[in-house]
Amino acid sequence: MGQQTKQSTHPSFFVLILVFFFWGFVAASNSIFIPFCKAHFHLNQLESQLIDFSFYGAYFIGSLLLYFLSALRGVDILNKIGYQKGIIYGLLISVVGAVALIAAVNFGSGMANETYAFYLILGAFFIVALGFSLQQTAANPFAFLLGDPSKGAHRLNLAGGINSLGTTIGPLIVSILLFGSAKGAASADTDISKINTLYILLIGLFLVAAAIFWFSKMPKETSDEPFEQSPKASKTLAAITALFVLIMIGLGRENKLPFFIIGIVGILSVLFYAKIISQKGATLSTGSEGWGAMKYPQLVLGMIAIFVYVGVEVTIASNMGGLLETKGFLTENGLTTAEIDPYVSLFWGSMMIGRWTGAISVFNVSEKLRKVLCVIVPFFAYGLVLAANYAKGTDVSVLYPYAGILVIQIIGFFAGQDKPAQTLMIFAILGILANAIGLCTTGYVSLFSFISGGLFCSVMWPCIFALSIAGLGKYTAQGSSFLILMILGGSLVPPVQGGLGDDPSIGTHYSYIIPVICFAYLAFFAFRVKTILKSQGIDYESAISGGH
16 A cells, blocks of 8 residues: 555545445434334344344454454454455345345245234344444554544444434434325235335445455554453453343243343443452552453443443334334324334434544644534534434424434533543433433423434443553454453343333333433543543543544
8 A cells, every 4th residue: 555545535435435325324223123023024123123133243252253263262353364355254244134124024924923023024034234343443453544543433423424424314214214295194904025126225225335345455454452362351241242142042032021131230230240350469560460452440340331332322213113102102193103203304314414523623723713613513413413404305394393402412512621420420410310301291392302312322432442442452453352242231231121101000101211221321421531531540531532
């Protein structure tokens, strides 16, 4: 690769960001596909959340397999094959998953047992996301190689913005494919094979992207860090895997909720135990033999924070369909599945609004211009969300009052002062307050309060990531891979909220106590990690990097 490439952004980066779009498009589309499957396959709320369980569980399994295979061979497999081939292989795995999904939809349509048909679809979703797992593990560090390394954070924020664009339009496109322009159509009466069009399109895009990557001349270098053998950390991950398997066993039971609760409590307990035992009788200077990156308390608490953060982000959106369909919540008879997409799109659009605003600080602009942009950019992004919904034929006037909540987010950005711990604390507290208001009210006040969780989640990933890997030194790469593993939260938290929603004494509305609990931990992490890093002599409010 020539000097010119090092001084600018490699043209291949603009191909790379395409995979970021795929992740956002498909993941956010699940928010529409979940209530659709709930009606079509006659599922309860917890069962419908198994789409998230399958999708985000694949991220965990994929990353775990990569870690243990690397440990077994004593060499980082991804480094050996290279980031470019890693992305190509990931795209091809997703192609296999998309083909499997089309087969599952068409084969399952003729099956008498709807449960078996649904599980075929879950298996296909798992394979698609397994490819995404490999793509994501390779794409994030690869973005730093495709140009000047000092501009790597800029490129990741741009990629994050493209990811958010995918999350914004995904629900709208899938809604059009499934329901057309027939407002109010009952999803149970809609032909599920219409999803074929989407996945045939995705297969074509995956293959084109893989071909472009294959024929593109890209940097060959990968990280030269040797694989860090950490047997005690490996045992901790094995224990988490065992608990995940326990949850999978519970899927065959009629009452699945206890298995999810026991699994989550067990996983969090294992991590808290690892934090305590790795610090017992040892210091960071003398080392904790066999723990690797897990000897750093900020990393272990950060793993829990990533678990909780992804969990709360996904569960708010994934259970929103069930909330809006609830009689008396927004309308007397509740909305149909075909009518919920503007609100789901607004939630994911809120993620885009926050990420675009958070990305302003990485550009070299004056302080005065930065403050002006922090006011203009949120409303510009909000306008794009309204325009996308208007283009679909939605009466966007019902979304206008949400503009007032943007003012609160803007104040939060100014109060955060670009400091990761402070920003995380402020937005976690705002998340607690918003969901508490949502629990205590109904109608649009409640709905917009829950949706605003997207605004407050939007900038948490880079804050948590930066605080968790601060001071890890040679363990930074390993710590980063452990954090990616904890995307598992998106697999396990939504079914728990769904299970609470199935309970007549609680219902979907009051099941939103789960996001309150999640935001509370994130506020605790922001407070605790500040003290931990200060005790290690680290400036915890240093610049943050990257985005999810």
